[in-house]
Amino acid sequence: MAKIEFNKEMRTQWIVFVGVFFMCFSAMGLGSNAFGIFTVPITEALNMPRTTYNMFETVSKIVGMVTAAMFSTIYRKIGPKGSVLIAGGGYVAQYLLFAIADSLPLLLVGGFFAGIGYTFAAQMTVFAVIPPWFKKNAGTMTSILSACNTFGSSVWTYFLIKWLATQGYKQALIYSAIIMAVMCTISAFLVKASPDDPLYGSRVSGGKDGKGKAAKADAPVTNRELLRMPVMWMLIAIYFIVAAIGHPFTANIPAFANAKGLPAETGAAAYALCYALMGPAKIVIGIIKDRFGGAKVAVPLVFSFFIAACLGVMLPVSDKLYVFMTGIGHGVGGTMSQLLIAFVVLDTFGKYYHPGQLGLCLVMFNIGRAIGMPAIHLEYDMTGQYTFTMALLIALALIVVALTFMALRSGRLWQQKRDAELAAAETQQAAD
Template identity: 25%
Template sequence: MTLLPKMTKSQGIGLLFVVLILFIDMLLYSLLIPIVPYFTETLKPSSTMMGILFSSYAIAMLVATPIFGPISDRIGRRIMLLTGLAGLAFSTLLFAFAESLPLLITARFIQGLAAAATWPTALALLADLFPPKSRGAVMGIALTAISSGTLLGAPLGGWLFEASGHRTPFLAAAGFTVLNILLVALFLQEAPARSQSEQLRVSKFLRHPQVAYIAGIVLLAEIALCLLEPTLPNFLTEKLSVTPAMIGLLFAIMTLAYGLLAPVAGALSSRFNPFLLMFIGICVLAVFIPALALANTLWQASLAMALVGAGVGFTLSPTLATLGEIIDRSGSGAYGIAYSLFNMFHAVGMVAGPLAGGILTDILPVSTVLFVVAGSILGLGILLYVFLRLKQGTAVHAGSHDINM
């Protein structure tokens, strides 16, 4: 089994552009993190306003994704990608020169709108270019690009900030985004836009049992991942006396494990039952989340973070290729709608995860919260899998290539 399938020149160029687009998107998302103390000191925002600043990205993505994904099916991927990249460049420049919190929130909101245009369209472009047997591997590579951008954004932003001020990280990222726009405009080729007869009814697609199962799996994995962000730092600081730098390293380890496992799981999804792989990933995630509460040393915490990240990557990667296969069977080619769904539940998780973490930790100790979350994920994951089995009416055979199960 090879993680990188053989591809034509046009496929290779398309994959390269998707990797660059998703990488810069998440690089910009995490670039703000090390600069937050500067804005906190200069603008004196309340905790509520800072919460609004960070949640505005996910809210914008949630609102705009169901609009932009179907549009990309009608007008083509290239135009939508260029529109999203232009929005990213504009929002990044707005970050660089914003001198008030409302402007920062506006920049973050526009960034979320731009991500709603680029994410589902980039993934749909891969589905256009690659056949089903290769799609799992390339979707895993796309997820690795996402995790790599997340991993590098914060340290790169911190280094540029310390080197030459708070505007430099955003100006450098804006320049990289503009370069990306030029490359896409000059070199990207795509399949023609879909005719009206090829378009897909969203309501019918959402009622599909396999789609409902994937939506639930994505939501569980994203909530679990995003719930850790506001709860773990203080918990690990108090328990293990780690520094902020070490907290950053622990989350980097989790992100790295996510990125490394995603292509592996994607490649496996073209050879084995993808729904079973998703279920195994959710079970692994649920088993290892409590390890975060039980860790008594930095090495144990590092291992637990790596296992949790690997569980999320293993869970999410098969969902992307499988959504594409469901679209293939419908005969519509409307991949924009399929990946809009992924993006929507990703955004819901980004909003609901931190909110759930904050509410639960106000009621229970963090260690108890981690066990509660693990039990909930495992129980809901089992219910989702039983639901799918009942809906399909046939047994799941490990190693089956039949997506109909």
């Protein structure tokens, strides 16, 4: 009987995983990552400057910050199924609004829905649903799903190029919205909360009293309590720094090559190599996290590659060496902003992890990205090079590594304190 129950649980785990995979492949792969292909046709059709057009991104980031802070509250009410539907629904609404938009206001409304969709699709739903189901392999499973985002964008871009050429951008947007609606609806049918889900598990049948395993004394700490904890501010600082250095570096690999006087083909080759490696690198980092020491091993490894990428920009190197150092270096190093730092949060809070902790960090992540993108070009605008900028990025990378070890140690001490408090509470309850 025990074996049958084990197999049933395993089957449920994989059904849930497939459900989340559908969400990532469609909402992130198509809804988010592939959306950039529409910039040129939309701005040309509306005769709109790209600066004006990109105002929807500003709206999206603001909404994303607010939604991330509220995620745990929302998730408690709607669970995994509702979370998946919001992830897909946000992008479906954006795509349909962009298909009918003839002026900026509708684009801004689309940005509002995109901000909601991104928050639910990018990390929050994945790290809310998967870790309770895959406790021993959470790193590996979430890394596969993160790699799926990259893979999905490659697949969908192929189809979008065809649709844009034959049907036009409006029809391509509508086709995309239909695909996302269908795939995320299927996803909602497949996903379910684990009885050990710290936010929604108490609603899952799991005992004689009709309550799940999560309905116990160790209820998740509130956002207000989290913000009183020094370790939470360490994690927020880590997220801010990583956002400020990770995404801006990825986006500007060709620009760095140009500043060094290297051919455009060199920058393009390094950029392509970076993205080709990032998906497989995520999976490898996830396996390392699960099998070889957790975030305390994965973080120094990833940032070593990132520092190598910075040195490729900073030092006088040949074309081939630039491609090798920067492409491979950031192919691995770039996993920090999409995956690695979430592992730090997981390991810091351990069995007391819940998505609200990640949500607070993502608020600062959006701010870091907004600051990092323009800031990375300040030195170039003044001197025509990125030497000091790369030195600063290396210093910030080392600070992140140091903060990671501090956060992991503080988190371990906090978990021990929490264990003692709960044990004392249970003893007192038994005595009463």
